[in-house]
């Protein structure tokens with residue numbers, strides 16, 4: 001199993017042990033089915049809408065059949081952004097090995113050994129997409145070229161019809177969009193700018209949040225992510241109108257090398273930060 005897949009599973013188990021829902025991506029390095037077998041806890045499935053609606057349908061059906069409780073439809077990556085950091089760091093799809101990667105490998109021998117032992121990550125949910133069975137990163141390139149840039153309201157309603165459970169839309173920053181999505185059947189809105197990874201000129205999600213809350217009223221669940229790093233950030237999100245906060249990279253940053261290798265997963269410290277009591281007092285919770 002690749003180190004990336006071990007990490008995916010460890011994150012899922014760690015979240016489940018704390019009763020936190022784990023969202024498995026279309027592009028995850030573990031499959032919908034394997035994650036469902038490994039985790040006894042709430043699981044959500046995140047869908048990237050591809051041009052091939054029969055394939056989208058299959059992904060949604062697999063999540064339904066394996067007991068995922070919530071479908072998260074991401075709408076802020078229908079076309080790839082120009083990720084300048086990735087360009088600078090030589091992260092391309094497919095990966096083109098360079099002297100930089102070689103030196104990084106030498107500087108991190110433990111990581112390199114695990115990679116050699118476990119192999120490159122595979123994007124398990126989309127293996128065979130469009131008949132492509134080549135290496136994972138090449139498949140990812142293929143999927144990237146097949147994101148449905150023309151995704152529209154009829155497409156959204158189609159997906160809404162497929163999924164009978166709770167459906168959230170992720171990647172919303174505009175209050176008007178949020179209101180239209182709820183009117184079209186979304187059960188909740190996930191305010192996000194994709195961790196700032198997608199569009200360099202996007203508004204921050206915490207700045208977008210109050211207007212979205214105002215447009216939706218107090219009952220509709222609103223999640224927020226992008227930049228949540230501490231308990232204080234969670235409090236600020238709550239005070240700005242979020243029902244819950246989600247983390248992406250914090251789960252990876254907190255991972256301890258040795259513990260992670262034994263599959264114990266990352267440690268979540270968000271609830272233990274020293275800044276919580278002070279922030280709670282300040283916010284008068």
Ligand SMILES: Cc1cc2nc3c(=O)[nH]c(=O)nc-3n(C[C@H](O)[C@H](O)[C@H](O)COP(=O)(O)O)c2cc1C
Pocket residue numbers: 025026027028046074170192193194195196197225226227228246247248249250
């Ligand atoms: C390595 C990486 C991969 C990601 N892959 C996906 C993905 O497949 N689907 C998705 O909806 N968001 C994806 N995201 C965005 C996260 O879901 C989330 O919106 C973002 O990481 C939140 O910001 P934070 O990392 O500052 O917490 C990814 C983020 C990172 C860092």
